[in-house]
Amino acid sequence: MSDYSNLLVYLDGEFVAWNDARIHVFTPAVKYGAAVFEGIRGYWNADTEKMYLFRLEEHMRRLELSQRIMRFGRIVPAETMMEATVDLIRRNAFRAAVHIRPTVYVAGAGESNAQTPIGTFITAIARDTPKKVERGVRAQISSWQRISDNVMPARAKANGNYNNSRYAGLQAAKDGYDAAIFLNSRGKLSEGQAMCLFLVRNGVAVTPSATSDILESITRDTVIRLLREKGIEVQERDVDRSEFFDASEAFFCGTGAEITPIIDVDGDAIGAGTPGELTRALQATYFDLAFGRSNPDHAWLTAV
Ligand code: PMP
The missing domain is CATH 3.30.470.10 (Aminotransferase class 4, branched-chain amino acid transferase, N-terminal domain)
Known part of the structure; x- marks a missing residue:
């Protein structure tokens, strides 16, 4: 302890x-x-x-x-x-x-x-960056459903909401996975336990919309902006689970998860089954920004 x-x-x-x-x-x-x-x-x-x-x-x-x-x-x-x-x-x-x-x-x-x-x-x-940020995670699409807005709004970062995450996390661990991915009540991709998610299809980054029963993640917003600065198209929309079968890369993002590559979903490799090229580039940009290496005066940083 x-x-x-x-x-x-x-x-x-x-x-x-x-x-x-x-x-x-x-x-x-x-x-x-x-x-x-x-x-x-x-x-x-x-x-x-x-x-x-x-x-x-x-x-x-x-x-x-x-x-x-x-x-x-x-x-x-x-x-x-x-x-x-x-x-x-x-x-x-x-x-x-x-x-x-x-x-x-x-x-x-x-x-x-x-x-x-x-x-x-x-x-x-x-707290340092977790090892999974380097090596990536194998994720399970959970049989537990994400809480919906008229049950317990995921948009609020309320302590009680994390019981939903806990059910999915415990099941994923028991089944030998590193992480869980929720579908929402409409059967669309939602988010991970404490992180949002992105897929890359044909060079376009796709992420579940703000009305997909997600927490409106600040890292998700950061990632969208960084991707657009790199000239990558980003779509915020309903995302189907079958889109993973066509994804060349996928990753989770969150304050704790930072940018964590998803290398496998339900036993099927994403791309080569290793962290993707865009994911790696994004990690580098993210950490350079967060550590104050690229621009210590950036408006997103509070220096102490
Ligand atoms: N979804 C959930 C449920 C979370 O708990 C978190 C972590 N705060 C995220 C997404 C990622 O949000 P953020 O990028 O703001 O940390």
């Missing part, structure tokens, strides 16, 4: 020791999963001796959206969360890549409809 006991946690306006960051067992967040969160990465650049937080504001704006969808009685503004995050990174004096997890939750002792009081906390821990 990892030991985080030397780290500080932001909790309701204070910075407290990791082992003192507690909330009560009777909070609606614990009883009913009435909480929303974000996952944000910070990339440590050893040359400039700076941490670059990637698209911090966009993440905190999405956290506002998640609170609105969940009908929280008070919306914690992005500005408050951004300031607290920068402060937390400074106080913990990280000199390695980090993963930041801000949460806004229904506190108090209310029942499942409770909308107030609202609590906040932010953790940050050291």
Whole structure:
């Protein structure tokens, strides 16, 4: 088990020791999963001796959206969360890549409809790029269906939504796969457990649309823009599972997953069964940007 006991946690306006960051067992967040969160990465650049937080504001704006969808009685503004995050990174004096997890939750002792009081906390821990980003993953199209917008909106990054992901993830692992891919209630491709997905067909990048029961991923937006800058056409639309049989490349994308090649779906290789050429080029561009190597003054980077 990892030991985080030397780290500080932001909790309701204070910075407290990791082992003192507690909330009560009777909070609606614990009883009913009435909480929303974000996952944000910070990339440590050893040359400039700076941490670059990637698209911090966009993440905190999405956290506002998640609170609105969940009908929280008070919306914690992005500005408050951004300031607290920068402060937390400074106080913990990280000199390695980090993963930041801000949460806004229904506190108090209310029942499942409770909308107030609202609590906040932010953790940050050291976390490197996972090995799967290099070697790629073998994915299973799950027999579990993605939650739909009129069941539990995937557009909100709500803690409870991750039970859906968990069912698919556990099944994929049991069946010997590295990752799961969801179909939505209309039978179209949706997303992975905590990542969106792209296919490359005849040189065109294709990704399920924002109305495919996905989280509106910030990395997906980054990838769309980077691909277009490379002159690659991108289509956001309904995508069928059979399109994998015609894909030369496929990849997942997300803050945690970064750009993870999909090398196989349900036992059938994608392309040569190795990470694709465009996927590799995109990874290089993405990391150069995120580490502040290509442009340390880029508007997407918050230097700490
Ligand atoms: N879908 C889901 C369900 C997720 O949890 C995540 C991770 N936040 C993503 C997609 C990727 O989103 P982002 O690129 O904003 O991290």
